[in-house]
Amino acid sequence: MTDTQSQPANRYDAALADKIETRWQQWWDQHQVYKQPNPGEPGFDPSRPKFYCLDMFPYPSGAGLHVGHPEGYTASDIICRYKRMRGFNVLHPMGWDAFGLPAEQYAIQTGVHPEVTTRTAIDNFRRQLKRFGFSYDWSREFGTIDEDYYHWTQWIFLKLYNAWFDPEAGNGRGRARHIDELVEEFYTGKRRVRLNPNAAEYTGAGDLPDGTDAGEWSSLDSETKHAIIDSYRLAYLSQQTVNWCPKLGTALANEEVIDGKSERGGYPVFRKPLRQWMFRITAYADRLLDDLANLDWPESTKTQQAEWIGRSEGAEIDFPLLDLRGEKSGESLRVFTTRPDTIFGATYMVVAPEHPIVELTMELPHPETDENALRSYVQWARNRSDIERQENKEKTGVFTGVYVINPATRKKIPVWTSDYVLMGYGTGAIMAVPAQDTRDWEFATKFNLPIVRTVQPPQDWPDDQPFTGDGPAINSDFLNGLSVAEAKQKIIAWLQQHHIGARRVNYRLRDWLFSRQRYWGEPFPIVFDPRGQHHPVAEDKLPVRLPRLTDYQPAESDEPTPLLGKATDWVHTTAAEAGVADLPPDTPVRRETNTMPGWAGSCWYYLRFCDPKNSNRFASREAERYWMVTPELSVEPEEVHDSGTFQPHTQRVGGVDLYIGGAEHAVLHLLYARFWHKVLFDLGEVSTPEPFHKLFHQGLITSHAFQRADRSLVAIDEVENRGTDDKPAYFEIKTNQPVTQIVAKMSKSLKNVVNPDDVIASYGADTFRLYEMYMGPLEASKPWNTRDIVGLHRLLQKIWRLCINEDGSLRLTETHSPDTEKRLHRLVAKVGSDIERLSFNTAIAAIFEFVNDTDIMTRVQTDWFVRVIAPFTPHIGEELWHRLGHHDKGSVAFAPWPVHDEKLLVDDEIEIPVQILGKVRSKIIVPAKADPKALEAAALADPRIAELIEGKSVRKVIVVPGKMVNIVAN
RNA sequence: GCCGGAGUGGCGGAAUGGCAGACGCGGCGGAUUCAAAAUCCGCUUCUGGAAACAGAGUGGGGGUUCAAGUCCCCCCUCCGGCACCA
Known part of the structure; x- marks a missing residue:
C-alpha cells in the first residue's frame, strides 16, 4: 500500500479523516491484520501471554447502532490494541445476539420474515462497527441464529437435561453428574429411590417429597422411574403460572404486563398455568453466591447477584392439620420461617391462593369454610398480575375454614389464604407472627386476629407497632429471656428433637423458566412419545433446525399454543427421523414446539469465540483451555480436569480476562451464563469454574431533555434558549413557559437520540472514539454534548499539523530537545498506566497537554508519539506510522509499546508550596531530593514566609519531602 | 421501604489525606485577515481590589488531623437496582 497518488489535503478535516479511515479499514480487512490464530494454527506464537477481552455482543435492531454501543467497544478496543503492543496474543471477537422477541415483533409489523430482517440488521451493524475501526478478529464472527451455533446451544441443553445435581459431591458443595450415574446408584441400592427432595416443582406439596421411599428400583414401572429421574434433571418440565395474553398468543414476561394488560396493544393478560421447561438453577444457589468472592467484578454487581440469590437461613416447621371433625388428620402444613424463635406468637397461618391445601379445601369444605368466598378470592387472586399485586399492597384474604395446631402452644389456630404469601417462595405457607412481622401485623389488625408479643420491645415502643428487632423472648415458655439468636438455636434443637421441624436454608432465587411460545428462538432438542413422555x-x-414458517403471526387463542405448532410437518415425525434411540424407529413422535428464550444464545457465546468454526465440539479443548485459563492465577493440576472428576485443590481459574458491558445485565445474563458454565465445568466440558474473571460496566450515555414545572418532559426541538450560552433561559415554544434542562435517557420521543453515522460523517471515527473516551470515567453515566466534540477534532488537527507539513511531507527536526524527550517519556508512562486502569479520559488529557506544549519532534520521537496515540485513534495512527516509513513492517497495531526511561520521570528541581496553618503562602524551588531539614530551612528562609511569621512563634513545622511544608505558627 | 452509586466553576470533568478546579467545551480580550472562517496567544471558581493581595469555596451540619473534595457521624438531593421473599 502506497499513498503517493492521493496526497491528502494539508488540513485534517472530515474529508481527510474519511479518506484515511476508509483506506486503512480496507487495508486491515484485506490483510486480516487483527486475525488471531489459535494454538496449533499457522502464525500462532506460543511464547506470548494471552489476553481474552470480550464485549457484550449487541442485539442487532433495525434502528442500527446508537452512541451507547461504541462506548464500551472503543474502551475494549483501546485495551486490546495496547495489549497487542505489549506482546499479548489478544482474542477480541464480535458476534450477534440475534434470536428473540424484538426481532420477531419487528417482523410481524413489517411483514418481512425475521430471518431477513435480522440478517439485514446484522449487516448494518457490522458495517457500522467496522466504520469505527475496531480491531475485532472478524474471522470469528457468528450469530446465535446460525445453525452451527445453535447446534451447540441445543447440545448444552441436552447436557443439562442429562445431568442431575448431587449435593454431597464436590466436597459437599454439590456438583452436577450424568443422569446415568443417578440411575446406577438407584439400581445398585447405593441411593434411596425417591423423588428429589429439593425439587422445586414439588414444594408446597406439604409432606409429599420427603420420606417417600419408592422401593426397589427394578420393581418400579417405567412411568414412576421417569417421574423420579425427571425430578432430578437440571432441565425439567413443570407447571408454571405465566402471564398469558390470548390476543398476542403468547406468555409475556412480567415487565411486559402493565395494569393487567399487555404493554404492546393493551390486550388483557391472564395468569395461567402452563407446562414449561425449567432449569434447576436453585441447586447452584450456594456456589453461585460463594464464588462471587473470587471474581474481579464491580461490588455493586456482586451485591445485586447476592441479593437476587437471596439466601436466608431459618427452619421448616410442620403444623399438624385438623380434619373435618377437628381432629388430627395425620397430615401437616409445612412452613418456612426465618424466625422460628417467635413460634409461640404464631396465632394464625397464611397460605398462598395457589397452595394445594386451598384446592383441597374447595373440594372438601370444612364446617367453617365459606366456599363461595374462598372460590371467588382464589379466582380473583389468580387473575391478578404481579404488577397489580405490587401496586396495591392493602392486605386481602379469606379464612379457609381449616385449622392447625401450633406445636409450641398446642393451640388450635386458623389457616387463612392471602396473596401476600407467594407460592413460589419457601413452601407457599407461613406461620403468621403479627407481633414481630410488619406484614402479619397489617393482616392481623385488618382481620382482627390475635396478636401476642414474644419479643420484649424497648420501653418506649408504641403499642400499635410490631417489633422486629432483637430483645428478650417473652410469652414463650422455655425460650423466655433468651435473645433472638439464642432462642433460634434452642427452638430449632427442640423442633428437630420432636421431629416437627428442621434447620433450612431458602433462596429468593427461583428455578429458571426457559420456554417461550414464540417462533424466533432455538428449538428444543426434545420430542414427545404418544404417551406424552419426553425424549x-x-x-x-x-x-434441530428451526422450520421456516411463512406464517409467523401469533394465533389468537384462549389456550396457549406455541407458534411452532403451525409447522405441522415438522412437529409430527418419527423416532428414527428425530433421532431418538430409546424408542422403536417408527414410533410417531411430536416435537417440542416451545422455543428457548433470548438468553440461551448469550449464555455461552464467549466459549464459541475460542473456536467458532469447530464442527466436532462447541470449541476444542485446547482452544478453550488456552483462552479461558489464566496460568498466573491457576494452580496447574497434575492431571487435566477432563474426566469430570472434581479436583478442588488443583482447579484452574480464569475466564474471560476482561468482559465489558452494561450494568443492565448485572443479574440475569451474568447469572445465567455463570450457571451454565458451572454445569459444564462439573461435567468436565470446560476448564474453569467461572466464565468471566474481570467484569467492567461502561456507564450509560445519556442526553439532554427539558422538564416542565410539573416534572413532565419536553422534547428538545420544542424548546428554545432565550438567554445566553453562559446564562441559558429555556422556554417551551408552544406555551412560552420556562423549562429546565435535565439529563435523560436518549429516546425517540424526546428527539435527543444521536446517530453515530452522522457524527462520523462530520468529524470521522477517530474523533468520535476520542470524544466518547474523553467524556468522563468509563463507568460513569455521562450526557452527550455535541458541542464538545469539536475539541477532540481540534486535537487531531493539532496532531496532524505537529507531524505533517503544509506540503504534506513529514514534519521533523534533527534537533533533539531534552524537554520534549522528557515530556514524551512521561506521556508514555502516563498513557500506559492510565490504559491499564481504564482511565482513558485522563490519558487523553495527557495527550492534549503534550501536543499543546510541543512544536516539533525528531523522527524517533514522532515514531514513539504515533505508537502512543495509535490505540485511541488507530486510523491517524496507522497513516502516520506508514508515512514514517514502516511500509513493509506491517501495522502500527503490532509495533512494540515504547519503553520509557524511569530516570526521565523525575525532576532535579521542584516547586513546592509552603503553608502557614494549612494555607499556601509561598512557593519555593528546591532540589527534588532535598531532605526535611533542608526543606524546613528553605521554607523559613523564604522572604514572604519570614515576613508573615515575624512576631509569631513557630510551634511546629511539618515537612513532607517532595510535597510541601506546613508551618504552624501563631 | 431496602441495597448500590453519585453530588466539585456556565457545562463535561481532574485531584495515592498534602497547592481544589488539570484537560476539554463555552465565554471574554488580542494577533492574523480587506473581511470572515480557520488558526495562534492571553484571561476565565466566586467576592473585594487597578494590581499586589485578601477572604470565601467541592450538596448541608458536625467531627478527626499540622493539613479533608478525599477519613468518621448525622441530614438533604439525584441516578440505578430490588421490592409483601416469611
Whole structure:
C-alpha cells in the first residue's frame, strides 16, 4: 500500500479523516491484520501471554447502532490494541445476539420474515462497527441464529437435561453428574429411590417429597422411574403460572404486563398455568453466591447477584392439620420461617391462593369454610398480575375454614389464604407472627386476629407497632429471656428433637423458566412419545433446525399454543427421523414446539469465540483451555480436569480476562451464563469454574431533555434558549413557559437520540472514539454534548499539523530537545498506566497537554508519539506510522509499546508550596531530593514566609519531602 | 421501604489525606485577515481590589488531623437496582 497518488489535503478535516479511515479499514480487512490464530494454527506464537477481552455482543435492531454501543467497544478496543503492543496474543471477537422477541415483533409489523430482517440488521451493524475501526478478529464472527451455533446451544441443553445435581459431591458443595450415574446408584441400592427432595416443582406439596421411599428400583414401572429421574434433571418440565395474553398468543414476561394488560396493544393478560421447561438453577444457589468472592467484578454487581440469590437461613416447621371433625388428620402444613424463635406468637397461618391445601379445601369444605368466598378470592387472586399485586399492597384474604395446631402452644389456630404469601417462595405457607412481622401485623389488625408479643420491645415502643428487632423472648415458655439468636438455636434443637421441624436454608432465587411460545428462538432438542413422555434428540442428530414458517403471526387463542405448532410437518415425525434411540424407529413422535428464550444464545457465546468454526465440539479443548485459563492465577493440576472428576485443590481459574458491558445485565445474563458454565465445568466440558474473571460496566450515555414545572418532559426541538450560552433561559415554544434542562435517557420521543453515522460523517471515527473516551470515567453515566466534540477534532488537527507539513511531507527536526524527550517519556508512562486502569479520559488529557506544549519532534520521537496515540485513534495512527516509513513492517497495531526511561520521570528541581496553618503562602524551588531539614530551612528562609511569621512563634513545622511544608505558627 | 452509586466553576470533568478546579467545551480580550472562517496567544471558581493581595469555596451540619473534595457521624438531593421473599 502506497499513498503517493492521493496526497491528502494539508488540513485534517472530515474529508481527510474519511479518506484515511476508509483506506486503512480496507487495508486491515484485506490483510486480516487483527486475525488471531489459535494454538496449533499457522502464525500462532506460543511464547506470548494471552489476553481474552470480550464485549457484550449487541442485539442487532433495525434502528442500527446508537452512541451507547461504541462506548464500551472503543474502551475494549483501546485495551486490546495496547495489549497487542505489549506482546499479548489478544482474542477480541464480535458476534450477534440475534434470536428473540424484538426481532420477531419487528417482523410481524413489517411483514418481512425475521430471518431477513435480522440478517439485514446484522449487516448494518457490522458495517457500522467496522466504520469505527475496531480491531475485532472478524474471522470469528457468528450469530446465535446460525445453525452451527445453535447446534451447540441445543447440545448444552441436552447436557443439562442429562445431568442431575448431587449435593454431597464436590466436597459437599454439590456438583452436577450424568443422569446415568443417578440411575446406577438407584439400581445398585447405593441411593434411596425417591423423588428429589429439593425439587422445586414439588414444594408446597406439604409432606409429599420427603420420606417417600419408592422401593426397589427394578420393581418400579417405567412411568414412576421417569417421574423420579425427571425430578432430578437440571432441565425439567413443570407447571408454571405465566402471564398469558390470548390476543398476542403468547406468555409475556412480567415487565411486559402493565395494569393487567399487555404493554404492546393493551390486550388483557391472564395468569395461567402452563407446562414449561425449567432449569434447576436453585441447586447452584450456594456456589453461585460463594464464588462471587473470587471474581474481579464491580461490588455493586456482586451485591445485586447476592441479593437476587437471596439466601436466608431459618427452619421448616410442620403444623399438624385438623380434619373435618377437628381432629388430627395425620397430615401437616409445612412452613418456612426465618424466625422460628417467635413460634409461640404464631396465632394464625397464611397460605398462598395457589397452595394445594386451598384446592383441597374447595373440594372438601370444612364446617367453617365459606366456599363461595374462598372460590371467588382464589379466582380473583389468580387473575391478578404481579404488577397489580405490587401496586396495591392493602392486605386481602379469606379464612379457609381449616385449622392447625401450633406445636409450641398446642393451640388450635386458623389457616387463612392471602396473596401476600407467594407460592413460589419457601413452601407457599407461613406461620403468621403479627407481633414481630410488619406484614402479619397489617393482616392481623385488618382481620382482627390475635396478636401476642414474644419479643420484649424497648420501653418506649408504641403499642400499635410490631417489633422486629432483637430483645428478650417473652410469652414463650422455655425460650423466655433468651435473645433472638439464642432462642433460634434452642427452638430449632427442640423442633428437630420432636421431629416437627428442621434447620433450612431458602433462596429468593427461583428455578429458571426457559420456554417461550414464540417462533424466533432455538428449538428444543426434545420430542414427545404418544404417551406424552419426553425424549432427547441424539447428539449426532443436532441441530434441530428451526422450520421456516411463512406464517409467523401469533394465533389468537384462549389456550396457549406455541407458534411452532403451525409447522405441522415438522412437529409430527418419527423416532428414527428425530433421532431418538430409546424408542422403536417408527414410533410417531411430536416435537417440542416451545422455543428457548433470548438468553440461551448469550449464555455461552464467549466459549464459541475460542473456536467458532469447530464442527466436532462447541470449541476444542485446547482452544478453550488456552483462552479461558489464566496460568498466573491457576494452580496447574497434575492431571487435566477432563474426566469430570472434581479436583478442588488443583482447579484452574480464569475466564474471560476482561468482559465489558452494561450494568443492565448485572443479574440475569451474568447469572445465567455463570450457571451454565458451572454445569459444564462439573461435567468436565470446560476448564474453569467461572466464565468471566474481570467484569467492567461502561456507564450509560445519556442526553439532554427539558422538564416542565410539573416534572413532565419536553422534547428538545420544542424548546428554545432565550438567554445566553453562559446564562441559558429555556422556554417551551408552544406555551412560552420556562423549562429546565435535565439529563435523560436518549429516546425517540424526546428527539435527543444521536446517530453515530452522522457524527462520523462530520468529524470521522477517530474523533468520535476520542470524544466518547474523553467524556468522563468509563463507568460513569455521562450526557452527550455535541458541542464538545469539536475539541477532540481540534486535537487531531493539532496532531496532524505537529507531524505533517503544509506540503504534506513529514514534519521533523534533527534537533533533539531534552524537554520534549522528557515530556514524551512521561506521556508514555502516563498513557500506559492510565490504559491499564481504564482511565482513558485522563490519558487523553495527557495527550492534549503534550501536543499543546510541543512544536516539533525528531523522527524517533514522532515514531514513539504515533505508537502512543495509535490505540485511541488507530486510523491517524496507522497513516502516520506508514508515512514514517514502516511500509513493509506491517501495522502500527503490532509495533512494540515504547519503553520509557524511569530516570526521565523525575525532576532535579521542584516547586513546592509552603503553608502557614494549612494555607499556601509561598512557593519555593528546591532540589527534588532535598531532605526535611533542608526543606524546613528553605521554607523559613523564604522572604514572604519570614515576613508573615515575624512576631509569631513557630510551634511546629511539618515537612513532607517532595510535597510541601506546613508551618504552624501563631 | 431496602441495597448500590453519585453530588466539585456556565457545562463535561481532574485531584495515592498534602497547592481544589488539570484537560476539554463555552465565554471574554488580542494577533492574523480587506473581511470572515480557520488558526495562534492571553484571561476565565466566586467576592473585594487597578494590581499586589485578601477572604470565601467541592450538596448541608458536625467531627478527626499540622493539613479533608478525599477519613468518621448525622441530614438533604439525584441516578440505578430490588421490592409483601416469611
